Amino acid sequence: MTTDVHQLDDGAWVSVNDSREVNVSDLWLLAEHDLCGCEVADFLAEGVVEVGVEPAGPAVQSRFAGRCIRCGAEGVTGWLTVGRVVDPADGGFRGVDHESIHLVDG
Amino acid sequence: MPSKVENWKSEVYGAEIREHLMRFAEEGWDAIPDEEHDAWFERFKWWGLYHQRSGQESFFMMRIGTPNGVLKPGQLRVVGEIADEYARGPAQNPEFGNAYCDWTTRQSIQLHWIKLEDVPEVFEKLEANGLSTQQACGDSWRNIVGCPVAGKDTHEHIEAWSVAENLNETFKGDEDHTNLPRKWKVSVTGCDQGCGQGDINDLAFEPAEKDGELGFNVRVGGGLARKEARFARGIDVWVPREQVPDVAGGMSALFREYGDRDNRFNARIKFLMDEWGPEKMRRVLQEEFVDFELPRAGEDMREQYTYNAGDGQHGDHVGVHEQNDGNYYVGLNVLVGRMGVDGVLELADLAEEYGSGEARLTQRQNIIVTDIPEENLDPLLDHDLFEHYSPDPHPFMRGSIACTGTEFCSLSIVETKNRQVRYARWLKENVDLPADIEDFHIHLSGCTASCAQPQIADISLRGMKTRKDGEPVEALDIGLGGGLGENPRFADWVEMRVAADEVPGAIANLVENFEAERAEDESFRDFVEARDEETLAALVEPEETDYDDPYMHNTKQTWYPYAEGDDSLDASPAPTDGSGDPLPSDD
Numbered sequence: 235m236t237t238d239v240h241q242l243d244d245g246a247w248v249s250v251n252d253s254r255e256v257n258v259s260d261l262w263l264l265a266e267h268d269l270c271g272c273e274v275a276d277f278l279a280e281g282v283v284e285v286g287v288e289p290a291g292p293a294v295q296s297r298f299a300g301r302c303i304r305c306g307a308e309g310v311t312g313w314l315t316v317g318r319v320v321d322p323a324d325g326g327f328r329g330v331d332h333e334s335i336h337l338v339d340g
Numbered sequence: 341m342p343s344k345v346e347n348w349k350s351e352v353y354g355a356e357i358r359e360h361l362m363r364f365a366e367e368g369w370d371a372i373p374d375e376e377h378d379a380w381f382e383r384f385k386w387w388g389l390y391h392q393r394s395g396q397e398s399f400f401m402m403r404i405g406t407p408n409g410v411l412k413p414g415q416l417r418v419v420g421e422i423a424d425e426y427a428r429g430p431a432q433n434p435e436f437g438n439a440y441c442d443w444t445t446r447q448s449i450q451l452h453w454i455k456l457e458d459v460p461e462v463f464e465k466l467e468a469n470g471l472s473t474q475q476a477c478g479d480s481w482r483n484i485v486g487c488p489v490a491g492k493d494t495h496e497h498i499e500a501w502s503v504a505e506n507l508n509e510t511f512k513g514d515e516d517h518t519n520l521p522r523k524w525k526v527s528v529t530g531c532d533q534g535c536g537q538g539d540i541n542d543l544a545f546e547p548a549e550k551d552g553e554l555g556f557n558v559r560v561g562g563g564l565a566r567k568e569a570r571f572a573r574g575i576d577v578w579v580p581r582e583q584v585p586d587v588a589g590g591m592s593a594l595f596r597e598y599g600d601r602d603n604r605f606n607a608r609i610k611f612l613m614d615e616w617g618p619e620k621m622r623r624v625l626q627e628e629f630v631d632f633e634l635p636r637a638g639e640d641m642r643e644q645y646t647y648n649a650g651d652g653q654h655g656d657h658v659g660v661h662e663q664n665d666g667n668y669y670v671g672l673n674v675l676v677g678r679m680g681v682d683g684v685l686e687l688a689d690l691a692e693e694y695g696s697g698e699a700r701l702t703q704r705q706n707i708i709v710t711d712i713p714e715e716n717l718d719p720l721l722d723h724d725l726f727e728h729y730s731p732d733p734h735p736f737m738r739g740s741i742a743c744t745g746t747e748f749c750s751l752s753i754v755e756t757k758n759r760q761v762r763y764a765r766w767l768k769e770n771v772d773l774p775a776d777i778e779d780f781h782i783h784l785s786g787c788t789a790s791c792a793q794p795q796i797a798d799i800s801l802r803g804m805k806t807r808k809d810g811e812p813v814e815a816l817d818i819g820l821g822g823g824l825g826e827n828p829r830f831a832d833w834v835e836m837r838v839a840a841d842e843v844p845g846a847i848a849n850l851v852e853n854f855e856a857e858r859a860e861d862e863s864f865r866d867f868v869e870a871r872d873e874e875t876l877a878a879l880v881e882p883e884e885t886d887y888d889d890p891y892m893h894n895t896k897q898t899w900y901p902y903a904e905g906d907d908s909l910d911a912s913p914a915p916t917d918g919s920g921d922p923l924p925s926d927d
């Protein structure tokens with residue numbers, strides 16, 4: 235099946251195949267980002283701004299509004315992989331561990 | 341391209357959602373097809389049902405819209421009985437027990453832990469008693485707000501209750517206005533205190549005089565959400581009271597036609613106001629949406645506004661006040677707006693015994709009982725209930741407002757209501773305000789949606805996170821010096837990411853510094869306005885004290901922040917069936 239993603243409830247959620255999978259309020263460690271001057275940003279995700287699917291994987295991606303709690307810079311991230319569809323047959327999703335370091339993709 | 345939500349709305353929206361809701365309720369939670377969850381949850385909002393956060397699937401927050409906050413005689417008891425029977429969750433809240441009502445900052449009522457299967461019975465009981473959840477959430481006319489004592493107030497210039505009631509009756513359910521690009525918040529003020537809080541609504545009617553006649557000036561485009569706070573702007577229009585519905589309907593239709601349906605984050609009319617400005621707003625309204633000549637704005641009464649004005653004086657309807665008919669009303673302080681059902685039911689009895697049985701909700705999350713003859717005041721006030729819900733509260737109790745937060749809300753970053761209760765108690769014990777400061781407002785919102793209206797408080801608190809010894813902890817941004825009044829002002833955000841257990845210490849130090857440095861009689865708001873952010877930040881000084889905060893460690897990752905024993909998401913009983921027993925999981 236194809237992967238259907240959208241943001242919900244004013245940006246509270248990334249929904250993947252009609253299941254609320256990724257919520258705001260987590261801290262994400264981000265490398266190679268242009269959000270602030272920190273080498274690794276400690277980013278509080280406050281709202282989902284945009285969602286998309288990268289066919290390889292298939293990887294579910296999102297851009298979040300929020301703030302680096304290390305330096306205080308506010309902004310919107312580039313595309314972050316938030317999880318993958320591990321079972322293309324039933325659309326089953328596995329989220330990434332937000333506490334490990336993530337690369338921001340463009 | 342229309343947003344996904346717009347696509348769902350174009351399939352089924354408005355009143356017709358109800359039959360589907362009733363069918364799902366009858367068949368049970370599992371009857372909602374998995375692949376249609378998102379569409380139905382979005383639609384249920386129109387009928388006042390907002391699903392609770394993760395770990396609480398199948399439970400709903402239910403919002404009852406009470407126009408202008410008015411609960412007619414008997415309705416308070418009905419609300420209390422419904423909360424008692426249907427709003428009992430699977431776990432206790434340590435401050436409030438397990439059945440309570442939330443009085444909200446838009447004069448509505450929120451109940452939690454409502455099960456889908458109970459919705460038909462709840463609706464039946466509400467509607468048999470003239471109450472409704474219709475359009476309490478979702479993209480249309482929300483609960484209309486106004487001066488809570490409209491129609492009874494000695495400060496009132498135009499009787500505004502019938503105006504608000506008429507708008508409610510005209511536009512709720514009117515199919516031309518039930519599917520708007522986004523929420524539509526309307527306020528009607530008739531008094532000289534400004535307690536309709538029009539400045540922070542999408543559309544506001546405010547008392548104004550034109551050629552010797554009293555009517556309303558019109559403002560458009562207020563709202564606080566998402567770090568995009570705006571005050572409503574005057575569009576140079578005055579309306580006599582008979583024509584309020586024409587102008588309100590015209591503005592709502594304008595929003596329906598020109599609001600952004602492609603991007604929900606850009607949909608509120610405040611963004612259209614940014615783009616067009618007030619002159620174009622007026623011109624389009626005149627040319628396309630009303631069929632009479634709009635009079636230019638009249639003389640307003642804003643210079644007298646005291647409600648939430650940040651001048652250190654009361655203006656909130658708490659206490660005992662005379663009505664325009666010689667009876668009295670008694671405004672009770674409800675800390676963070678949450679009242680246990682026993683209190684609700686007792687108050688309903690007292691309102692009937694000593695008054696007319698009517699009650700009213702305020703935008704400061706408080707409740708008022710009305711129509712009390714003078715001779716009944718003392719016997720009424722003798723009841724113990726008034727010790728807990730006081731008509732003469734300490735300023736820190738009186739000034740506290742808090743939103744829903746991580747207890748139930750998906751957007752939240754931090755715990756709110758229980759924390760604010762603890763803050764208020766600690767501040768009352770440990771901090772002395774200068775003797776002439778009778779009102780001091782502290783509003784806590786769990787995220788930037790700003791449901792607790794933090795930007796218009798003396799001290800604004802907004803959910804954040806920080807690290808303490810490397811560990812993530814709940815934190816708050818601190819803003820200062822907001823308020824409404826003649827010239828409203830949003831708080832300046834001066835100190836960011838203060839660990840939540842250091843906030844009471846920060847407020848204590850700030851109050852001490854304020855007292856030491858203020859000019860004689862200077863209000864807190866003026867004090868803030870006269871200083872730059874750096875100077876103010878230096879006055880805040882966060883520090884740990886003997887205040888103890890049990891909610892420091894990411895309450896959002898529990899299934900319920902106050903669950904006894906295992907509070908992890910995996911330990912949640914949700915989703916449940918209609919009797920509250922866990923349903924087997926699909927995977």
Ligand code: HEM
Pocket residue numbers: 243244390401442444445446447448450523525540562563564565566608743744748749750751789790791792793
């Ligand atoms: C489960 C609980 C709640 C959820 C999920 C929720 C959601 C939201 C959202 C998403 C916004 C932003 C709206 C926007 O962008 O236009 C908002 C704003 C707001 N909500 Fe809530 N809310 C909740 C509880 C409450 C309560 C208890 C009240 C009191 C009636 C309330 C009143 C407000 C107000 C006054 C604003 C901000 C002012 C504005 O921009 O108009 N909300 N809420």
Ligand code: SF4
Pocket residue numbers: 743744745746749750751752753785786787788789790791792
């Ligand atoms: S301000 Fe945020 S956390 Fe609080 S109720 Fe509103 S949406 Fe939820």
Ligand SMILES: [Zn+2]
Pocket residue numbers: 270271272274275276302303304305306307
């Ligand atoms: Zn940074």
